[in-house]
Amino acid sequence: MNSVGEDCNDLKREYDACFNKWFTERYLKGDYYRDPCKKIFKKYQTCVKTAMKNKHLDLEEMDKDILGTEFEKKPLPKKKKETDKTES
Amino acid sequence: MKIWTSEHVFEHPWETVVQAAWRKYPNPHNPTVVGLDVIDRHVDKQGRLVSHRLMCTEWGLPMWVQKLVGVDRACYASEHSVVDRKRKTFVLRTNNVTFSNLVAINEQLTYSPHPTDKKSTLLKQEAIITVHGMRLSSYLEQLVVNTCSSKATQGRVAMEWVIGKINTEVKDLAKGVKGIKHNLENIATKAENLESPL
Numbered sequence: 476m477n478s479v480g481e482d483c484n485d486l487k488r489e490y491d492a493c494f495n496k497w498f499t500e501r502y503l504k505g506d507y508y509r510d511p512c513k514k515i516f517k518k519y520q521t522c523v524k525t526a527m528k529n530k531h532l533d534l535e536e537m538d539k540d541i542l543g544t545e546f547e548k549k550p551l552p553k554k555k556k557e558t559d560k561t562e563s
Numbered sequence: 564m565k566i567w568t569s570e571h572v573f574e575h576p577w578e579t580v581v582q583a584a585w586r587k588y589p590n591p592h593n594p595t596v597v598g599l600d601v602i603d604r605h606v607d608k609q610g611r612l613v614s615h616r617l618m619c620t621e622w623g624l625p626m627w628v629q630k631l632v633g634v635d636r637a638c639y640a641s642e643h644s645v646v647d648r649k650r651k652t653f654v655l656r657t658n659n660v661t662f663s664n665l666v667a668i669n670e671q672l673t674y675s676p677h678p679t680d681k682k683s684t685l686l687k688q689e690a691i692i693t694v695h696g697m698r699l700s701s702y703l704e705q706l707v708v709n710t711c712s713s714k715a716t717q718g719r720v721a722m723e724w725v726i727g728k729i730n731t732e733v734k735d736l737a738k739g740v741k742g743i744k745h746n747l748e749n750i751a752t753k754a755e756n757l758e759s760p761l
Contacts, residue, residue: 476588476589476596476598476599477597477598477599478598478599478600479598479599479600479617479619479639480600483600487600490601494585494601494604495582495585495586498582498585498612499582502606502612502646502648503578503581503582503648505610505648507606507610516601516604519601520601520602523600523601523602523617524602527602532617532639532660
């Protein structure tokens, strides 16, 4: 399975493998106090959040209710090129 | 607004089904999911695994519907989930991010042990679909419901496929362990024979 950010694919696969092993061998057996996937998760997260920013995906906006509010039926923002760099 | 509900029983224990749910993608039965990322994940104070994922998908709606909507872009959905290992529940809630000013698709899946057969798992699915501000909104809602229904069927086939993979892995592992045990027993027998020669 690919990441939403193409550059994050390898990090995603490494994290997913770590998580699936931890979930089966530790979490489901009640041993979840240590997280062996913490380091890889942090690297993966940094990559994903950069990719989301580049695709103009806002975490806070994501789960907002739109229908039934003043934002309903407002035109969607114009599609920007994915290669646009964000301002620092 | 349309509401769609469905129930399905997997003839596998809850622990196996939950593992399969995390490993569901990619699979040959759901080619429409093209990207999936974990945005947040942690274990809360009650020991529940809380996750937030971003899914990139092609809805599979007919091209004319996509043109009617008038926007050409990848479709994203936001999924929040909680695994409660003590209560043996896995609840996932998904809502669309793309087109959210036109249509709201809110879906909830709950995996729990079957109430009468503890070796099986019950999946309850519910989707609430609302289309606003477009002509034929009721027709479009029904179309989305029909899409949800066929995708749910694909989803269950996909889950069985993943569960099959997991069970094969477990069998292969057990076979491997048995092989190692057999070899060790042979070595021990040979060692005993060497220690007490005739």
